[in-house]
Amino acid sequence: MSLPTGVHLTIAPPKGGEDILSHDAIEFLAVLHRTFDNRRLELLENRKKIQDDLDRGKPLTFLPETAEIRSNLAWSCAPPAPGLEDRRVEITGPTDRKMVINALNSGAKTFMADFEDSNSPTWSNIVLGQANLRDAIRRTIDFEISGKQYKLSEKPAVLLIRPRGWHLPEPRLLIDGKPVSGSLFDFGLYFFHNAAELLKRGSGPYFYLPKMEHHLEARLWNDVFCLATSQLGLRQGSIRATVLIETLPAAFQMEEILYELKEHSSGLNCGRWDYIFSFIKKQRAHKACVFPDRTDVTMTVPFMDAYVRLLIQTCHKRKVAAMGGMSAQIPIKNDSAANERAMAKVRADKEREVKAGHDGTWVAHPALVKIALDIFNEGMKGPNQYHVRREDVVVTDKQIADPKVPGKITEQGVRDNVSAALSYCAAWISGNGCVPINHLMEDAATAEIARVQLWQWCKYSSKTDSGKIISPSYLTPIFSEEASKVAQLPGIDSAHVKIASEYMQGQVKAHWPSDFLTSDLMLHLEGVGVVGGSSGGKKAAL
Template sequence: MSSASLPKGIHLTSSIPKGGEGIITAPGLEFLAILHRTFEGKRQELLKNREKVQAELDKGKPLTFLPETREIREAPAWRCAPPGPGLEDRRVEITGPTDRKMVINALNSGAKTFMADFEDSNSPTWSNLVLGQANLHDAIRRQIDFEINGKAYKLTDKPAVLLVRPRGWHLPEPRVLIDGVPLSGSLFDFGLYFFHNAAELIKRGHGPYFYLPKMEHHLEARLWNDVFCLATSHLGLKQGTIRATVLIETLPAAFQMEEILYELKEHSAGLNCGRWDYIFSFIKKQRAHKACVFPDRSDVTMTVPFMDAYVRLLIQTCHKRKVAAMGGMSAQIPIKNDPDANERAMSKVRADKLREVTAGHDGTWVAHPALVKIALDIFNEHMKGPNQYHIRREDVVVTDKQIADPSVPGKVTEQGVRDNVSAALSYCAAWISGNGCVPINYLMEDAATAEIARVQLWQWSKYGSKTDTGKTISPSYLQPIFSEESAKVSKLPGIDPHHVKIASEYMAQQVKAQWPSDFLTSDLLGYLEGVGTVGGQKKASL
């Protein structure tokens, strides 16, 4: 598409990738411009509110259930919309990025649904985003089959139901400028998918279904609801065909679960325990408080007090309003050359899924097709109907203090420090290279793991935590570990040593900072293809 054929006020800083010409179209861009011009002001206002809340937390103001929305929480009568067609039974969901082979494998995995991810398991390179949209467009129309190296990839007759996760409200899409301003990444991902596929999905008996990440306030859910209503009206579709599941993966959102459901009432498909990002948010939001320093990442399990309280409240809240309470991710991947180690890993998966289904969850997440049957067997045995909305958990009483309880037993070990350094460097280097879904120590990791590692290293350094051997953690203590782990990571297959160097320098800056950055994905965005700036310096447009 030439610049002369672009709609007025729209500028692309990168050329359209081959294969994406049917996605980046003039009508599609006009639709994105309508969303941007209508909602960008509110988005910026809500992002400023996040800064205000963080400043209050830094000064010691505790998070609480909002007094001004007490009536919503206490009103017994309201309910969310019934499940959309195909979302009645979600007992196992598989997630992953949107490259063509992965989309086919995930849709064929035997899971009930597939969450195609433009967020934390996707590095938002221009080609990943545009070609990912093209892959979903083709999958919906059963036109995605292909062959490579003599192997055919073909959709089954009954693939999983498709859901899409756009990026969070905080991330821009700098390759699309509207009236000189970068478009919201959320609206780019949602808008293109909805514009090209909503009517087709409805025609085929399902609907446009979404997962919404990283929200910190119920008014951010209201903004999504307003976007849904305008988008549906603009395309002449029936209101209420969208369904959206919200990931409760920030500490502020845990205090506003009912309000979030209420704001999305006509479009809600429930809530999900985004547990790894929730740990990251817990540390980040309470960054000013030494009492909230955690031990090794491996010690922050689902059974520690603040995680247990959050899970119980989420299940109670969802079932009270008749929507799905989805469990969290099992990131294990098969260990092919060590049967004993593989069995230990799969035993952890079974225990995790048993805990979820017996607590009352209506479904769970896995990251690898090999885990689908394991999770299905557990849920099939213990969940006889399509969901567990009837398990009301009226026994649950969760207080403000329980949600924010920082007590986590465990130690900071030298191995735990080294594991965090290695995970952060490995992930950041891969992400800069264009890969947002990275196998690390037989776990399929996304940005959440690197974020936990990053803020823990900052936290330990900030407060001079001691390891179990008595060593004080500081930037000078960490520097040789960064060097040693950088050398190891640089030798891994598919890793660019230059990108490891960038990641190491970034992490070294982070552990010295007064406060950690909000998101590493925001910090490192400038290093991706076609973005235009790195460290404030203008890059040449592609």
């Protein structure tokens, strides 16, 4: 390959992805990297400083220095871009070819194609995912398996892309000896190849932005958008981005985040599973924040309810979409009673959301699209609910950080966390980031909740409702038993289960848990560190 000066690939492009990693595309990435990476790294350092303050007991609050932004009623965000006026049901999933076609044909209003939590960032997944989206935009995508053909419908869903978070690098592309940001890699390749084509077709480059912890991180994204648009000679303001509020610090800065992205903003989303993970992780130093079984941490517990009400009020105050959260249920075949119970949970969740004032919701499986659509069609007669201002809502900083969650820690809850963490981590190392577990389509957020809960219970010697003290030694036989079960699952490599088990057992003994399991496990992916899933395997050249 012909690469720009100062650029190095540690691994060749996968077959079918050579033109995605063209000279001009990588040169575009190099401009983004050289302009913004130092700021990105400074903002990641700022996260550490905030965490140190939290560990010492300093509470999170609404920022006094940005009070004027929150009190000023004169500003609002950009109007909805074409195709984003009505987002009542959005489907999400990774970017493999069959998934892209099925999601776009699902009947949902939009499809969030995911390079983040439901994607394992293998080199093939990342690069060929970009090729699949390029083909989908140009209506040339098709797929055949076992004699069955998959093609796009006449009116597919509107496409949105979720790049990786600011914390994740793409270590297979080095610029001036440093790995490029995964965020800039995913955004940059998609924008370079597709932005002009999308605008020509009457749509636009639309994004979901994950894992932000500060409004200055949103400002960085806004600056990236402005430069990228200028570099390609496109109309400023053509990008739209919805921010997932899925970290505890971001819940205190919703208005500031919208303000930073004003001309590019299309709203906020309740990234609720990652939000639970962040809530535990950020308040890791406080025993009062120990939670019961994760099944007890529902949307109606005080801190979750406060966050949802504030998000809806904030978005509608600034005239953008307040998107609801994910229903991860998938159809349960051969058990109609169990399937009906699962679908009843979906209906109840979506009814709660539409009545609260949400403008749309997420589902993980095409079979749930009609259920969610029926409920939002009944409860939301217009394209959105921006007129539902929720001026009755008053949410305090103490309510956002309220750790009270009724429930118990059960032995089954402990075992379920071990099983979920091992199942997901082993699948992720194998290249699958969207994993069916107990009739739920799980992504990294579930494994992260399981991981930090196990750590938290060990850290504070929590007791199960049967009186057993949870400790690393208590968990050791459970890890062994559950690892044996997970290793028998279809498509799971026993070597990857071993890696997952060793990793998780190290985590529960740590003084503090790692920030992200995806960062920790990246070295097991091809072209990054260990090739083949064995800790004694071949090292990729870096």
